[in-house]
Amino acid sequence: MRILNQIIAVCTINLKSLPQRFWLSLSTVMAVALVVGVLLAFLAMAAGFQQTLNGTGSANVALLLRDGSQQEVNSTITLEQTRLIAEAPGLVRKPDGSALMSAELYVIVDAVKRASGMKSNIPLRGVGQDAPALRDGFTLVAGRMLQPGSNEIIVGQALTKEFAGFDLGQEPRIGGVTWKVVGVFAMQGSVFESELWADLPVVQGLFRRGSITQTVRLRLTGADALAGLQRYSDDEPRLKLKAFSEKEYFAGQSSGTVKLIQYAGWPLSIAMAVGALAGALNTMYSSVASRSREIATLRCLGFGGFPAFVGTLVESLALSLIGGLLGTLVVWLLFDGFTTSTLGQGFTQIVFSLSLTPALMVQGVVLALAVGLIGGFFPALRAARLPIVAAYAQG
Amino acid sequence: MGALIDIRRASKRFVKGRETITIFDKLDLVINEGDFVAIMGPSGSGKTTLLNLLGGIDRATEGEISFGGVRLDQLTEGKLSGWRAANVGFIFQFYNLMPMLNAARNVELPLLLTRLGKGDRARRVQAALEIVGLGDRAKHFPREMSGGQQQRVAIARAIVADPKMLLCDEPTGDLDRKTADEILSMLQLLNREMGKTIIMVTHDPEAARYASRVLHLDKGRFIEQGAMA
Numbered sequence: 001m002r003i004l005n006q007i008i009a010v011c012t013i014n015l016k017s018l019p020q021r022f023w024l025s026l027s028t029v030m031a032v033a034l035v036v037g038v039l040l041a042f043l044a045m046a047a048g049f050q051q052t053l054n055g056t057g058s059a060n061v062a063l064l065l066r067d068g069s070q071q072e073v074n075s076t077i078t079l080e081q082t083r084l085i086a087e088a089p090g091l092v093r094k095p096d097g098s099a100l101m102s103a104e105l106y107v108i109v110d111a112v113k114r115a116s117g118m119k120s121n122i123p124l125r126g127v128g129q130d131a132p133a134l135r136d137g138f139t140l141v142a143g144r145m146l147q148p149g150s151n152e153i154i155v156g157q158a159l160t161k162e163f164a165g166f167d168l169g170q171e172p173r174i175g176g177v178t179w180k181v182v183g184v185f186a187m188q189g190s191v192f193e194s195e196l197w198a199d200l201p202v203v204q205g206l207f208r209r210g211s212i213t214q215t216v217r218l219r220l221t222g223a224d225a226l227a228g229l230q231r232y233s234d235d236e237p238r239l240k241l242k243a244f245s246e247k248e249y250f251a252g253q254s255s256g257t258v259k260l261i262q263y264a265g266w267p268l269s270i271a272m273a274v275g276a277l278a279g280a281l282n283t284m285y286s287s288v289a290s291r292s293r294e295i296a297t298l299r300c301l302g303f304g305g306f307p308a309f310v311g312t313l314v315e316s317l318a319l320s321l322i323g324g325l326l327g328t329l330v331v332w333l334l335f336d337g338f339t340t341s342t343l344g345q346g347f348t349q350i351v352f353s354l355s356l357t358p359a360l361m362v363q364g365v366v367l368a369l370a371v372g373l374i375g376g377f378f379p380a381l382r383a384a385r386l387p388i389v390a391a392y393a394q395g
Numbered sequence: 396m397g398a399l400i401d402i403r404r405a406s407k408r409f410v411k412g413r414e415t416i417t418i419f420d421k422l423d424l425v426i427n428e429g430d431f432v433a434i435m436g437p438s439g440s441g442k443t444t445l446l447n448l449l450g451g452i453d454r455a456t457e458g459e460i461s462f463g464g465v466r467l468d469q470l471t472e473g474k475l476s477g478w479r480a481a482n483v484g485f486i487f488q489f490y491n492l493m494p495m496l497n498a499a500r501n502v503e504l505p506l507l508l509t510r511l512g513k514g515d516r517a518r519r520v521q522a523a524l525e526i527v528g529l530g531d532r533a534k535h536f537p538r539e540m541s542g543g544q545q546q547r548v549a550i551a552r553a554i555v556a557d558p559k560m561l562l563c564d565e566p567t568g569d570l571d572r573k574t575a576d577e578i579l580s581m582l583q584l585l586n587r588e589m590g591k592t593i594i595m596v597t598h599d600p601e602a603a604r605y606a607s608r609v610l611h612l613d614k615g616r617f618i619e620q621g622a623m624a
Contacts, residue, residue, distance in 0.1 A: 005507040016495035297491040300452055301552075302480025302508045304473065388452040 006303050010311030013294060014287075015318060021287055025319055028283040031276040032323025032371055033330065035269055036364040040331040040356060042265025043363065046258045048355040056190035057246030058136045059223040064216040064233070067240040071253070072106040072214050077241065079103075079211040084239055088232040090225030091218050102128040103213040105203050109174050109196070111163040122163060124153075124174060124196045126203030126213075134217045135187055143168050143183035148199045154183035156193035166196070175206050189353065191250060217246065273371055276323075280375025284316045288383045296388045305384035312383040316376025317369060324368025331364075332356050399559065399592050400426040400449060405458030407444055418444050419615035421458070428559070431586040431593045433606035440612045442596040443564055449594060450483050450562045451475040463559070480508040484553030484591075486582075488565035490545040492537045498524065498548045499533040505556040523551035527581060543574035550581060554591070561585065563595040567602050579605040 018025055057063075064085060069075035082103045091099040105126035110119050125131075129148060132138040146152035153174075155166045165172045170181050179198070187193050204210065220226060226245050233239040288295070295308050336356040402424040409416045418441040426432055434442050447453035448460055451467050452475075460467045462482065470478060484505075485491075492501045499520050506516040524530050527547040537545050546566065553561050563582065567575035583605045585591045595606060603609045611618040 002508055002510065009504060009507050013493050013495060293491065294493060297485075297487075297493075298504070299476070300450065300479065300485045301505050302476050303504075304476050389447055 003304070003306065006307035007310045010298065010303065010307040011314045013298075014291070014311045014315040017291065017294075018315070018319075021283070021290060024283050024286055028276070028280050028319045028375075029323040029326065031279040032320045032368050033327035035272045035276045035371065036324045036327030036368050037331050038272060039265055039269035039367060040328060040360055040364045041335055041354070042261055042269070043360045044331060044335055044354040044356040046261040046265070047357055047360060048353050049261065050258045051355050052189060052191055052353070056187075056192065056250040057248075059245050059247045060220050061134055061136075061246040062218045062220050062226055062229050063244045063246045063249050064218070064241045065214075065244070067242045069242070072104075073108070075214045077103065077213050077216055079213075081239055081241065082213065082216055084236060085216055085218070085229075085233065085241065088218075088229050090221050090228045092221055100130050100133060100219040102131040102134050102217045103200065104128070104131065104215045104217065105200060105207070105209055105212070106214050107203065107207050111159075111172075112165065114162060114164045120163070122159060122194065122196065124198060124203060126200035127197050128200055131197065131217070132185075134219055135190075135192060137186075137188040137190070138192075139186050140183050141186045143181070146182055146197065146199060149202065150199065151177060151179045151202060152182045153179045153196050153198045154185055155181050155197075156195050157184055157186040158189065158193035159195065160184055162194075177206055216241075269367065273367060276371050277375050280316060280320065280371055281379065283319065284312060284376050284379035285382070287315060288312060288379045288386070291383075292386060295383055295386055299386075299388045308386070309380045309384035312380035313373070313376045316379070317372040320368045320372025320375070321365065323371075324365040327368070328356075328361050328364050332361075397428060398425045399428040399430075399463055400424070400594075401459070401461040402448075403459040403461075405448065405455040405460055407441065407448065407453075408456045417615065419612070422615065422617070424610075424617060426592065426594065428592055429586070429590050431583065431605070431607045432595065433603035433609045434594065434596045434612055435598065435600070435603055435609060436612035441615065442612055445612065446562050446564055446594065446596050449560075450485060451479050477508075480505060480556065482558050482560060484556070484558040484561045486546070486549050486553050486561060486563040486566045488568040490537070490542075490549045490569075492545055492548055492552075494537050497534050497536050498529060498540070498551075501537070501548055502551045502555050504552060509556060519555055520551075523555040524548075526554065527551045541574075542570050543577060546570065546574075546578050547581070550578070550585075554585060554589070558591075560592045560594065563593065563597075565597055566595060567597070567599060572601070575599070575602065 064077065065072065065075040066077060086099040086101055091101070093099055107124050107126070108121045109124045111122045112118070113120055132145070140154070141157060143154070146154050160166050166181055168181055168184055171178050172181070173179070185193075200213070204212070218229070220229070223245065226243055230243040233241045233243060298308070299305070335354045402422060404421045404423060406420045406422070407418040409418065434445065436442050444453065448455055451470070455468055458468070462478070465478065467475065467478070493504070502520045502523055503516055506519060511519070521530065521533065524533055527550050529544060529547050529551065532540065532544065537548070540548070561582070566582070567578050570578060579602055582593055582595070586593050586607070595602070597603055
């Protein structure tokens with residue numbers, strides 16, 4: 001109890017005397033805030049990207065690619081293969097007995113970013129009429145569905161925000177042809193919101209693909225029907241296809257980019273944290289020096305060295321915590337929900353929103369406290385070991 | 396009354412570069428319980444060093460220092476801290492109050508080292524402030540007080556835990572004559588009425604007049620002059 005009283009008294013004295021060291025303390029707070037801010041901006045980017053891809057796709061939708069292909073862009077599926085796979089077991093069928101499926105073509109086209117005016121790649125997806133029924137959460141938020149056989153497109157909501165020329169009613173030129181935007185769709189922020197959709201035969205004709213598609217999507221009767229579908233493909237020599245659950249496919253697509261962002265974010269933040277650490281050490285050594293008379297007085301009164309140690313450490317942790325919270329707050333205010341785009345694995349831009357999750361906030365604050373702990377430890381040791389007589393000489 | 400402090404053949408030396416500086420050598424001194432001792436002497440004579448040894452915040456290079464039969468030179472740092480908290484009240488030239496704490500919180504500091512609860516601590520703090528005539532200034536901060544009032548708060552802090560001995564290092568060195576006399580009268584009162592043993596280092600012969608015993612420390616030796624008043 002007595003040691004606790006001493007610690008509380010020393011902490012109170014240290015924290016109440018902070019205004020006397022305002023500018024020095026502020027510099028440490030700002031340095032830590034910067035470190036945490038940079039780290040969280042990177043991690044929020046990775047988390048937002050991951051959430052977008054992980055939120056894409058259903059476990060009950062099978063995605064078929066040519067065996068050996070890992071992405072839609074380098075897959076090819078013939079019309080014959082499409083017809084054969086439609087006979088597979090375990091598929092949801094429409095009242096007329098045909099499978100609920102969509103053969104799709106994925107081509108890369110140019111678009112201009114609203115923010116920078118720079119050209120970027122975006123995906124134009126040629127889809128069948130069942131495509132919306134194969135996407136959970138698909139809703140038309142403006143306009144109407146495209147008419148088969150026409151040069152009409154519907155546009156993902158995220159894409160219209162990020163790229164110019166795709167607002168409802170606009171007539172963008174793609175592949176030398178004028179199109180008309182007749183609808184805008186939302187899909188719970190998934191990666192499909194970064195796409196343009198047009199009628200499959202029109203896209204095949206315009207881009208001279210004949211009857212070739214790249215993927216086939218099928219609605220399964222259940223997630224466990226995927227294995228049966230793969231077996232069906234393996235047993236049929238004309239089908240050399242690989243079946244993924246759509247959810248599994250998109251989760252796999254996110255991992256590389258997420259790792260890249262994280263691997264850039266952490267080393268940069270740690271390098272900056274070393275700089276902040278030097279600032280924290282300087283601040284805390286100055287703090288101990290300026291409080292040496294107070295420390296010596298308390299020691300004269302009978303206070304132990306341990307409370308002086310804890311008091312200095314608490315001061316350092318408090319400054320770092322303030323810095324960490326400040327950095328977190330700034331990132332949250334400026335970047336949480338901020339929409340941007342980056343190159344996905346299909347060589348097209350994926351629009352996503354930065355997401356500062358509670359778990360990331362904890363990581364930022366932990367980094368701040370680590371800076372405070374290391375930056376305060378050695379000055380705290382000095383405070384605890386300060387010979388009383390020498391402290392008076394300094395004070 | 397019996398001996399409270401017994402210093403036997405105490406020496407204090409500092410090593411500065413290649414040079415060894417002797418502050419005093421084989422010093423003997425006995426201070427009885429209830430004494431009010433003024434230690435005078437020129438600058439550098441070792442007055443403050445002696446006070447630091449008596450307060451257990453510095454150690455003699457050799458020799459014995461006993462307080463009520465307890466050998467201070469044999470106590471560990473931790474035990475010395477406990478001994479100081481229980482037996483010594485310090486009064487400094489520049490008061491050494493915590494500027495961010497009010498008078499009551501400053502006075503309470505030594506009581507945080509005791510087993511007293513919050514209520515008992517508050518009562519003793521108020522009593523100590525009443526003794527020094529500042530019962531109505533408990534909530535005031537040092538910056539809101541004159542030098543004399545700050546020194547009174549420092550005295551209240553020194554006596555609040557009821558130590559046997561008060562060590563005063565130039566307690567009136569920063570005060571005008573009138574205020575200094577008030578502070579010295581208060582120390583005299585604490586000595587006579589409350590039986591506190593007081594050891595005061597001072598340059599001021601007027602201050603020394605308040606003591607019952609005056610010691611001159613010069614070239615590492617004491618010259619006893621008795622009471623000056």
